[in-house]
Amino acid sequence: MTQHMHHDITVAPVKDAPRPKIGDRPAAKDGFIRLELSGEPVSYHISWCFGAAADAVESMDCNELATRSCRMACLIADMIRGRPVSSSLQRSVTDSCLKRLETVSYLLDNHMRTHEDLKAQLRYLPAVPLSMHGVFVSETKLDMAVHLGIGQSNYWVNLILRLAGSRWLCVYADMG
Numbered sequence: 001m002t003q004h005m006h007h008d009i010t011v012a013p014v015k016d017a018p019r020p021k022i023g024d025r026p027a028a029k030d031g032f033i034r035l036e037l038s039g040e041p042v043s044y045h046i047s048w049c050f051g052a053a054a055d056a057v058e059s060m061d062c063n064e065l066a067t068r069s070c071r072m073a074c075l076i077a078d079m080i081r082g083r084p085v086s087s088s089l090q091r092s093v094t095d096s097c098l099k100r101l102e103t104v105s106y107l108l109d110n111h112m113r114t115h116e117d118l119k120a121q122l123r124y125l126p127a128v129p130l131s132m133h134g135v136f137v138s139e140t141k142l143d144m145a146v147h148l149g150i151g152q153s154n155y156w157v158n159l160i161l162r163l164a165g166s167r168w169l170c171v172y173a174d175m176g
Contacts, residue, residue, distance in 0.1 A: 029062040033070065037128055042070060044132040046142075065142065065161075068092070068168065070129045073146035073157035076173050077127040080105045082112075093170040101173060125151040142168065 027048040032041035044066040075089040079101055090098065112119035127148045134144040140163040148155045160172040 029060070031063055031066065033063060033067050035070065035129055037074070037126060038130070042066075042129045042131060044134065046132075046134040046136070046144075048136045050136065050138055065134070065144075065168065066132055069132060069134065069142075069144045069159055069161070070146055072159060072170055072173075073144075073148060074127050074129060076101060076157055076159075076170075077148055077150070077155065077175055080108060080175055081122050081127075082109055093173065097170055097173055104174075121151045121153065127155075130154075139163070 028045060029047075030043070030045050032043050034041050044062065046060075046062045046065065072089065072092050075086055075092075079085050079089060082105060085098070085102075093101070108122075112122065127150050130147040130149050132144060132146050134142055136142050142159075142161040144159045144161060146157045146159065148157060155175055157173065157175045159170050161168040162171050
């Protein structure tokens with residue numbers, strides 16, 4: 001019997017923590033999102049490494065971006081570990097990114113055939129989000145690292161998101 005794991009994410013209305021003024025140091029937003037899979041709120045820290053206008057920083061919905069990034073990271077971890085590609089993930093990543101992830105999944109599957117201990121840990125245990133750290137490299141590019149726990153091991157899913165029209169698409173992803 002095959003079980004499909006779903007990463008349903010519920011966002012609690014947690015306010016962003018107070019931030020320094022834009023001119024004092026690089027702009028940043030800190031906050032938490034609440035996830036059904038994680039017993040504790042998942043923290044995020046998103047900063048800007050370019051001279052973003054104060055109004056652009058204030059209008060950015062970091063809770064939404066953190067939630068999307070976290071959901072995407074969990075789906076990517078599931079896909080790499082051999083679970084079916086969800087339609088949600090297909091809509092969130094570029095075709096070239098999806099092809100690279102499929103290649104990684106294939107290679108990992110071949111490796112796990114001779115490493116049953118790794119297979120037992122990676123294939124069956126849930127990916128639990130622990131924290132997120134992001135940097136806006138430009139107004140249209142966000143680099144995000146999502147810290148996941150799988151069993152007793154820690155993994156990072158690194159994402160590069162680009163703004164395409166009004167949507168953030170993942171153009172690069174890896175897990176290690």
